[in-house]
Amino acid sequence: MNGATDDHQFGPMPPWRAVVAATVRAAYAWSKRHEQPGAMREAARMTGVVMAAHGPGKGPVTPAELAEALHRPLGELPCLKDCPETEAAEMILLENGQLTAAVYDLACEYSAPLGEAIGRAAWLPTWTRMRADQIRQEAYTAMIATGRQEDYVASRKFLIEHPAGQFDTLREQLSKEGARLAPYGYEEIPEDQLHRDQNSQAWWFPCPVCRWPMAVTGDLVRCRYRPHSASYRIRRRPASARPALDRVDAGPRIATPKAALAAGARCVNAGIWRFVVVPGAAELRLYRALDKPGVEVQLWPGADSYDLHVKVGRHEYKADLKEYQSIGRLVDHLTTTRPTAEVVLPVTHEHQLSALENAVPHGVRVTTETRFRTRILNLRRRTNP
Ligand SMILES: [Zn+2]
Structure with missing residues (x-):
């Protein structure tokens, strides 16, 4: 799942995107206001971002009012009335003051840095303040340090296969498999996952x-x-x-x-889990399904330019799995990055196929994990009778 060049425009983002990113941060800060000293200040800063988009006299003007609004679909905020992405407009970020499941699996796809002026609170998790590609890039930097493709593949596979465990055992396995840990490595398991x-x-x-x-x-x-x-x-x-x-x-x-x-x-922390481990589970599943005699299959060739390179006889295929909850975000990404590999939707996202086929830029090929796998395995049968 190529992330290195995801959303590579560093220029100004559309105002609605900044508002959505600010609400994700505000929702997280609000949910932590009783335990985290800087949380209320952060919620206030994010309220400021939303207020600036509304202009005077419109929309929530205090953190409490914004938090109340985040208990309803985002599209009800006046400045998101014409939000071009329905998935974003339908998101509800808080329920009884706590983050909803939608925050982790959908809202985090909209997270983005909001400029230096707004500052960066160290206690804010990466997924609330960085884009997905930045989180992945940070994790991969340590893995590509030796410059050897096999080290990179071993490290990334390790992280995907061992997102949690006894730390002593993890450390032993890490050194045995020659894997390189992401800079922040492993953390204590959060209380709400115990x-x-x-x-x-x-x-x-x-x-x-x-x-x-x-x-x-x-x-x-x-x-x-x-x-x-x-x-x-x-x-x-x-x-x-x-x-x-x-x-x-x-x-x-x-x-x-x-x-x-x-x-x-x-x-591993929630950012690494969501943007490296979750998509990685699908990448490894397809890799294992194709890794058979008669098929040459390579994971993450060229350190993450795409996910799988597959060779059967004279035939070669490139696959890049794309696991976005928001089709709008995915189309946006494909438009800015122009993938060189075929876009493959994992089994959990195969229902996005027809919507995506109608929306992708000209020349981008889209298929599903099932179809891709069937194509390769049929070809293998014909090539190696
Ligand atoms: Zn899971």
Whole structure:
């Protein structure tokens, strides 16, 4: 999933984009106002950005008024009345003062730096203040330090396959596999991704798709990324027993995650998870499906110019998986970057195909993970009878 050149225009962004980015930051700050000393000031700064877009006398004028507005669809803000992206206009960022699931899987695609004048509070997580491509770039810089493609691939694969775990074990595996850690490495698992049992022992549950600790809300457990849709309830058990999960949604069957002890465990931060690990799960899935005798398949050739290079006999294909929740953001990205590889929608996003085919710039080819895989495997059968 090429991120290096994502949205590479550093020039001024359209006013509606700055407002959406400011509301994402304001919502995060508001949700942390009781625990984070700088949070109210940040919410006030972001209210200022929104007020500047409205002009005098229109829209919310205090952080509390803005927070109230963020409990309703963003498109109800006067300055977003004509927001060109319906996904953005429909987003609700807060519910009972807390961030909604939409913030992590959709709103973060709209995050952007808002200029030096607005300052950068160190406590604000990267996903609220940086573009996705900047987060990826920062993670990849350490990985490409040796200049060897195999080091880069090993490091990126490691991060995708181990977004959480016992820190001692992770450290051992890291040095064994020669992987290079992202600069900020692993962090403590956030409290809202932990379950505390009757003995106050803390546990976490890996998402069955991305392996990052799922969010825990009361006794409900689910990945923050909504396309990873398996949902669970924590089973009532005797105080001494390890917590266990029961599936509560009707999605396709998948192995039930096991509880792991939080003591000594760490995970990658939400920005790395959302923009490296989540898309990486799809990239590795397609790679493994194609990595068969008779198919030469290479991951992230040329350090992230695209995702997969596939060769079957004389035939060569380039695939770049694109996992955007917002079709508008994806079209915008394809327009500014003009991909050289075929754009492939992962299984969770194959429903975007027809909308995307009608909207992509001329000359950009779009397909789905299923179609791409079938094409290559059929070709392999014909080429290697
Ligand atoms: Zn997940």
